[in-house]
Amino acid sequence: MTATAARTGAIDLGAIGATLEPRPMVEASGVSKWFGDVVAVSEVSFTLGAGVTALLGPNGAGKSTMLRLLAGLVPPDRGELRILGRDPRADIAVLRRIGLVPQQETVFDSQTAFEFVHMAGVLHGIPKPDRAAKQALALVELEHRDPRRLSTYSRGMRQRVKVAQAIVHSPRVIVLDEPLTGLDPRQRRHMTRLFHELGDLGCCVIVSSHVLDEVERFGSNVLVIAQGRLAAEGDFRAIRDLMEDRPHRLRITSDHPHQLAGHLLADGLIMGLELIDARSVVVETNDVHSFRRNVAVVAREIGARLSEVVPLDDDLDSVFRYLVGRP
Amino acid sequence: MTAVLGSRARVRPWSRRPVPRRGRTSRTPGAFAAIYRLMLRNQASIGRVFAVMALGVGAILLGAAVGLQHTVDPVHDGAELINRYGLTILVPVVTLVFSSSTLGDLIDDRTLVYLWLRPVNRLTVAAAAAGAAMTICLPAVTVPLVICAALTGGGIALVGGTAVAAAVGVVGYCGMFVALGLRFKRALVWGLAYILLWEGYVAKASKTASRLSLRAYTRSVVSQYTGVRLDQAGLTIVAAVLVPVVVGIVFVLLTGRRLKKTAVD
Numbered sequence: 044m045t046a047t048a049a050r051t052g053a054i055d056l057g058a059i060g061a062t063l064e065p066r067p068m069v070e071a072s073g074v075s076k077w078f079g080d081v082v083a084v085s086e087v088s089f090t091l092g093a094g095v096t097a098l099l100g101p102n103g104a105g106k107s108t109m110l111r112l113l114a115g116l117v118p119p120d121r122g123e124l125r126i127l128g129r130d131p132r133a134d135i136a137v138l139r140r141i142g143l144v145p146q147q148e149t150v151f152d153s154q155t156a157f158e159f160v161h162m163a164g165v166l167h168g169i170p171k172p173d174r175a176a177k178q179a180l181a182l183v184e185l186e187h188r189d190p191r192r193l194s195t196y197s198r199g200m201r202q203r204v205k206v207a208q209a210i211v212h213s214p215r216v217i218v219l220d221e222p223l224t225g226l227d228p229r230q231r232r233h234m235t236r237l238f239h240e241l242g243d244l245g246c247c248v249i250v251s252s253h254v255l256d257e258v259e260r261f262g263s264n265v266l267v268i269a270q271g272r273l274a275a276e277g278d279f280r281a282i283r284d285l286m287e288d289r290p291h292r293l294r295i296t297s298d299h300p301h302q303l304a305g306h307l308l309a310d311g312l313i314m315g316l317e318l319i320d321a322r323s324v325v326v327e328t329n330d331v332h333s334f335r336r337n338v339a340v341v342a343r344e345i346g347a348r349l350s351e352v353v354p355l356d357d358d359l360d361s362v363f364r365y366l367v368g369r370p
Numbered sequence: 371m372t373a374v375l376g377s378r379a380r381v382r383p384w385s386r387r388p389v390p391r392r393g394r395t396s397r398t399p400g401a402f403a404a405i406y407r408l409m410l411r412n413q414a415s416i417g418r419v420f421a422v423m424a425l426g427v428g429a430i431l432l433g434a435a436v437g438l439q440h441t442v443d444p445v446h447d448g449a450e451l452i453n454r455y456g457l458t459i460l461v462p463v464v465t466l467v468f469s470s471s472t473l474g475d476l477i478d479d480r481t482l483v484y485l486w487l488r489p490v491n492r493l494t495v496a497a498a499a500a501g502a503a504m505t506i507c508l509p510a511v512t513v514p515l516v517i518c519a520a521l522t523g524g525g526i527a528l529v530g531g532t533a534v535a536a537a538v539g540v541v542g543y544c545g546m547f548v549a550l551g552l553r554f555k556r557a558l559v560w561g562l563a564y565i566l567l568w569e570g571y572v573a574k575a576s577k578t579a580s581r582l583s584l585r586a587y588t589r590s591v592v593s594q595y596t597g598v599r600l601d602q603a604g605l606t607i608v609a610a611v612l613v614p615v616v617v618g619i620v621f622v623l624l625t626g627r628r629l630k631k632t633a634v635d
């Protein structure tokens with residue numbers, strides 16, 4: 044309790060601090076977690092405030108472990124975590140303000156969607172769990188009167204029920220582990236919009252993903268995690284540029300590939316090239332943006348027909364490897 | 371773009387709600403009932419119910435068989451049957467099946483997170499799990515055993531002793547096996563090892579080991595009620611009734627403590 048609260052014996056100002064002063068809602072400092080020999084999260088530090096933050100990383104990067112640490116499901120081996128100024132493992136009262144969508148698909152199969160979300164509300168001690176459960180289900184476009192058990196639900200429907208149980212108690216910190224998996228494009232858009240609205244309301248929304256396009260839609264703030272380490276942090280555009288600001292390899296298919304490659308080299312648009320066959324070459328460039336802008340122009344100038352430009356290493360893995368390998 | 375949250379957001383500015391003070395977790399009325407109901411429903415699987423019914427019918431048939439033989443000492447023979455079949459197999463095995471899975475199943479299918487994430491005292495979760503297991507096991511073992519005892523012709527003392535022994539056994543074993551389900555991935559195997567190896571062999575070898583097996587207490591109840599001398603059953607009625615109940619309670623407390631510290635998948 045703060046000194047003021049102790050004096051007045053009334054409202055704990057420290058507890059409402061997050062809205063009175065710009066204290067970070069989520070704070071990780073030097074957090075490490077390992078499972079046996081596997082280092083899942085290594086020396087990660089960041090602070091987050093209100094709004095949507097994407098946690099981006101390839102499979103096995105440590106995203107789920109990081110999110111589980113945030114929700115207090117596992118203790119860190121090193122470092123400290125603070126959610127709304129509290130340690131989520133030592134102080135379970137703070138769980139009232141945290142919502143989590145875990146990665147696993149399983150839910151309580153013997154319950155209906157309403158029972159599942161209602162139970163979450165009851166266990167969170169909210170005053171009107173009935174109403175809140177109906178509203179939460181409506182927010183994810185599920186019918187609260189559906190009598191079917193969750194065991195009969197599709198993957199996408201389960202995903203939405205999981206989101207409903209995470210917001211039924213109006214949490215301030217919402218942690219979602221790959222919440223868009225299994226959803227159709229329309230539902231993806233709907234969910235993304237919901238996350239943004241929650242962020243605009245002042246909630247700290249953390250969404251993990253291994254899909255770059257998805258992250259682009261989540262918004263501007265991104266944490267990139269690879270091999271357990273925080274590889275980059277900041278605005279999505281800055282991170283995208285960082286990812287693109289590296290040697291790219293692309294395959295060009297054309298009726299005059301060699302001639303085209305020669306001109307590109309002469310213009311400084313590519314750094315190196317490798318002849319593949321009579322119709323294609325592989326080129327390497329450091330500035331993929333201006334390469335893409337200019338390759339068609341050069342082709343037109345020399346009268347070559349460009350059939351295809353395919354990036355060879357645009358998969359996220361190579362991007363992450365590059366980011367992690369940076370000094 | 372239409373708003374998803376709509377008017378709800380305006381009515382309730384969630385982001386401004388204060389964080390409850392530390393330790394304020396007990397204000398979740400209905401938490402015990404909700405978890406208890408969930409556990410009861412999870413346990414009601416056809417396979418389990420069928421297996422338990424088969425064991426119960428077995429007890430009744432055995433009781434009838436002993437009764438029909440019209441032996442010289444039906445009290446002694448009845449007590450031996452209750453001891454050998456009821457207290458040695460039926461009570462521990464049925465409670466093992468239903469207790470170890472209350473929390474164990476949630477760990478296996480990774481749904482424990484949906485209880486753990488809530489600001490609910492961990493002891494409440496442990497107590498609800500044990501309570502649900504007992505709710506199923508008490509009738510599931512007491513009813514067939516009491517019928518069995520009655521059919522042997524052992525009289526009211528045997529029937530009463532059997533009912534009390536089965537009930538205190540259920541309380542002790544339930545607490546123990548709920549904890550086992552939280553602690554071990556293969557709780558059924560560990561539980562059977564305890565029942566068969568520890569209670570079956572090791573407990574026979576030494577008096578101390580015998581005191582550390584619940585069966586010594588449940589037997590003593592039957593022995594005290596009927597006056598029949600049973601193997602490793604020399605405890606007073608007070609100890610025989612109290613110790614299993616205390617064991618059950620202590621294991622529920624331990625389960626609550628372990629839940630607090632456990633890493634949840």
Ligand SMILES: Nc1ncnc2c1ncn2[C@@H]1O[C@H](COP(=O)(O)OP(=O)(O)OP(=O)(O)O)[C@@H](O)[C@H]1O
Pocket residue numbers: 078081082083100101102103104105106107108109146253
């Ligand atoms: N309970 C556990 N026991 C042992 N190793 C674990 C455990 N949880 C995670 N790991 C390991 O930690 C590393 C990070 O795993 P994590 O699940 O956090 O990755 P992720 O980024 O969520 O991957 P994905 O995109 O596949 O979900 C992996 O090498 C994984 O094998």
Ligand SMILES: [Mg+2]
Pocket residue numbers: 106107108146220
């Ligand atoms: Mg994951």
